[in-house]
Amino acid sequence: MDSFQIFTTSTSLVDSVDKKLLVVLRDGRKLIGILRSFDQFANLVLQDTIERIYVGDAYGDIPRGIFIIRGENVVLLGEIDLDKEDESPLREVPVEEILQVQREEMELRVKREKIKNRMLSDQGFSVDQAEFGDLY
């Protein structure tokens, strides 16, 4: 391998520096901020970051500030199309409201999962007790 090829991640992320990006993390969180720095592992520095929580057709923002994200937790980085963002069918709701709705949805999911697991184990299947949601 020629040494100039080792840093090819930089050739692909360097155009995204100083732009507003959506970062999806492995735990399902969505962060929106300005990319200030990165390296070959996709470790990232985000400035003026907000965490955006989506439930159904609603979303809510929590201001978070500066993030240094360890690369292994990054799923994808998307550049936000400002035109498309304006015509989005989603509606913004206050943080407290979205957190409440998110909690309710989570409880519903846990309840459904419990029922499913009970039915499976009644049928003699072994149920994977791995932590909920980590597919990676």
Place this chain on the structure above:
Amino acid sequence: MLFYSFFKTLVGQPVTVELKNDLAITGVLVSVDQFLNIKLDNIKVVDEERYPHMLAVKNCFIRGSVVRYVQLPAPSVDTALLQDAARRERQQPAAARR
């Protein structure tokens, strides 16, 4: 580096990348690097209703480690050539490849 070289030949082609969280994204392959990180342009999420956060995103960088599958356009894959390349890579001693 075989698959890296292979993906480089597919730049400009439409591909569908399925991630380990079941999110599937179709788009034009823009670039790929040695970790098989993938950059896509003009993206469209296969099941948009489930992933509303992707609506406003036009291009994206996907970390190679979270990719489960890449679906390729069949006409642009020459399996005979790939097989041959795999054999050649196997025969060459690692030192000679550098």
